[in-house]
Amino acid sequence: MFRIVRTDVLAPTVTRFEIEAPFIARKRKAGNFVMVRLDNQGERIPLTLADSNPASGTITLIVQAVGKTTKQLCAMKAGDSILDVVGPLGTPTPIAMHGTVVCVGGGVGTAELYPIARALKEAGNTVLSIVGARSHDLVILEPEMKAISDALYVTTDDGSYGKKGFVTDQLKDLLDTVPGIGAVFAIGPLPMMKAVSTLTRPYNVHTLVSLNTIMVDGTGMCGGCRVTINGAMKFACVDGPEFDGHSVDFDELMMRNRTYADLERVSDQKHACRLAGTTQESLR
């Protein structure tokens, strides 16, 4: 069992968790993730290690409630325990000195981006960060990102905060005006990462994206996470989750990720009913 020691709500559907997992805390590197299973009926889901503290033996996860498992997790409180947490998994992000780098985070992807941006900063890069969200209340980790960035740009789709528009608009500005951008790191929804990769291609800037695939085991044993990179089959959980954005077949991946969309809704609705049930009971 893995005990939750602290929770913070970062945005209406986004919660940060600090969880006791001493072995994982010792070994975490930027870009690693864990597989989490909440209880005996639970699904195994991948979540990025946003941070860790080897001294206190804790790891940090930042979770957006999108479906059954993430909603159930986001309803958990300090003192509750998670049945299974395994990691750190995946190949850590290659952290090198590129000169100037642009780190682009979309939605909860910013949580996955943060440890990488920080590692890049620590490696001596000039870090320009772009954080995008649909609206102001969904912007997460702004102070954290600010602290490790040389400049931080915020964009919102509706213009309720920062600059109105998409992260790609801001990125294009930087690519056109800032000389010597050595690499772009983009993490967010697949359409966003695809758009970033399409944008940077003519600039010939190395672009790293982190692929959110369907995963079962997270250790290379099922092939459910397979993606096509430069025409070859790769397993995102062991060969990635980060890949060269210019080599990824995004369209195929977006289709594959919809495999269970309707079934996930069944699971989610069932959960919603159960939750409603318990609330009614506890009201009595």
Place this chain on the structure above:
Amino acid sequence: MTASNPLKPSERMKIPRQEPLEQDPQERSTNFLEVSFGFDMDRTLVEAQRCLDCKTPYCIDGCPVGIDIPGFIRLVLEKDYVGAVRKIREANYLPAICGRVCPQETQCEEVCVLAKKLTPVAIGKLERFVADYEMREKLFEAPVIKEHRDEKVAIVGSGPAGLTCAAELAQKGYRVTIFEALHATGGVLRYGIPEFRLPKEILDLETERIKALRVEIYTNFVIGRTATIDELFDEWGFSAIFLATGAGTPTFMGIPGENLSGVYSANEFLTRVNLMGAYRFPDTDTPIRIGKEVAVIGGGNTAMDAVRTAKRLGAEKAYLIYRRSRQEMPARQEEIHHAEQEGIQLLLLTNPTRIIGDAHNWVSAIECQRMELGEPDESGRRKPVPVKGSEFVLEVQTIVEAIGQKPNPIIQSTTPGLTTSKRGTVVTDEMQKTSRPGIFAGGDLARGGATVILAMRDGKQASVAIHTYLADKRAAQLPSHL
């Protein structure tokens, strides 16, 4: 005639081999309950009488772990079933499992003297009966550990190889820790072999019995990630390590359309169902997709398990596509027979060439080609060659590829000095020693895909080698792991 068996050999040879009780094929193809009920007590006693108690019991040589087969059968005849299972456990710590999934027909039963002219003694079913009896009557007692030793041994992977090695070393008095990547123990026994062939309750019980030997088990612990092999030596203080991580990485055929939604590796398909309980969705959270028509590609145990699982999940038509003929199928005969009884359609001498998708990127059909058998290849099996112009299209919505697995490379790539083969297996000598002192390996990791009993043999062999290695080290009083 002997004390335990009053019948003369000629009389024993007149008794027909007993057949196990089985769930009705029609009924069982819609549930996940065990197919075979094994022998009841009457059948057990009759079958046991068939054994000739040979002076030279070839059957023992046919068993990779060397169970004293006539010895335990004698105890069965004396109705000392617990004595019989204890006799088995001296050589094999997982009798309830082997009695169910061991390929007896190519091991002990193949070389039984009765096999030549008549039918062999049903050794596996007898083994299962006594193990189940002990379980049902709750008569298990953990073997007494006579001597305790200080050295700690790490076992990586909790499949049959790892569990066996752990049980053997714990009985020798070592402090044993198993590290398992998944959230549950058992390896393929857990995530691969379905409930209807090996109920998970039995696996849980066998695991409890290993814990009863004071073996410590860490699940959710990936060696190479959560800790490396060298950290196990240097920081955790282990004196020897047995690697038994199996061959769990799926391979794909490499034909067009494999990344369409609805194409699974057998491992993903079976893991969702067995490990994650997808057959109970939405009571469990892990979903599985099953079309009206399902095709499974392959001819081994894995393919057989996948296709029978698909049928149970509600497929109206479940096809097994195999490129050679029935004779060459590596699956156990009993399983092929069971599958056919359940209405599985075998498409033999057939090879897929392409998977076809619909507008939503979902599988809608598979294109295949007929094959004929040509000259024998390196493996001695006749090589299938395509028949020109024989392509045909089969409508299916789900495809499961069960064409083979290779070892997971996580440990090999994080452990300097560990020699591997071209196929990705870890190279060992006949004692299961690897290229690095103190590191041993066995089971599917060393063999590629093999069997439960061979994995157990390797685990047992490694326990002997580790015992010798540690005794030598103690004698030489070298500092640990040098």
